[in-house]
Amino acid sequence: NAGVTQTPKFRVLKTGQSMTLLCAQDMNHEYMYWYRQDPGMGLRLIHYSVGEGTTAKGEVPDGYNVSRLKKQNFLLGLESAAPSQTSVYFCASGLAGTYEQYFGPGTRLTVT
Amino acid sequence: GENVEQHPSTLSVQEGDSAVIKCTYSDSASNYFPWYKQELGKGPQLIIDIRSNVGEKKDQRIAVTLNKTAKHFSLHITETQPEDSAVYFCAASWDGGSQGNLIFGKGTKLSVKP
Numbered sequence: 001n002a003g004v005t006q007t008p009k010f011r012v013l014k015t016g017q018s019m020t021l022l023c024a025q026d027m028n029h030e031y032m033y034w035y036r037q038d039p040g041m042g043l044r045l046i047h048y049s050v051g052e053g054t055t056a057k058g059e060v061p062d063g064y065n066v067s068r069l070k071k072q073n074f075l076l077g078l079e080s081a082a083p084s085q086t087s088v089y090f091c092a093s094g095l096a097g098t099y100e101q102y103f104g105p106g107t108r109l110t111v112t
Numbered sequence: 113g114e115n116v117e118q119h120p121s122t123l124s125v126q127e128g129d130s131a132v133i134k135c136t137y138s139d140s141a142s143n144y145f146p147w148y149k150q151e152l153g154k155g156p157q158l159i160i161d162i163r164s165n166v167g168e169k170k171d172q173r174i175a176v177t178l179n180k181t182a183k184h185f186s187l188h189i190t191e192t193q194p195e196d197s198a199v200y201f202c203a204a205s206w207d208g209g210s211q212g213n214l215i216f217g218k219g220t221k222l223s224v225k226p
Contacts, residue, residue, distance in 0.1 A: 004155075031212045040121075042201060042218035043156070050211050058213075090155050094212045099144040099205050101214065103155030 001026050004104035006091050012110045013081040021076040021107050023091030030096035032074040036087040081111045114139040114206035118217025133220045135202035136184040144205040145185045151198045192224045
């Protein structure tokens, strides 16, 4: 099992550009999450999903959109990137009814 | 909503010494408290967790204690080794169990000097 994988690993965007980050998991988990990690700020939840076709806002959702069309995939979109979105983005997944989360390796995004 | 405070932000110990990281939480309804270890360039990895009906849990050199009354929990690492050097995050559940959501502390950078 690959666990949780994220694509791409690194990306540089210019202000105003758009992009999509892909998260895939092969553990048949119902729950999936997107976090951002900034120096000194810990992990902050952007959006999450408790099942295929459902999404919900987390702590810092502004400027991001998500989709969960397939159970194994969770996409994070930035429609118009801003320098404030420079961060490391982590995806995680977990089984329904549990709190255990399994994290991917992260995507480092720089917006200039 | 839930708020998790973590201290210290940095911790340096000599190899073989013990390390203790402390967290406090605000929501008395929280019932699950995990600890994650993040090595440089990698995603966080769950190392130990505790539920609110348990006061202490051990796994080899690491242990977690929970004081529900005071709303704080701690990670204890004994006989530290250089490979324990990493950033450690505590977290607390915050949604009553329906969505598996966690609120994370801001992390502690542990350095173990050989």
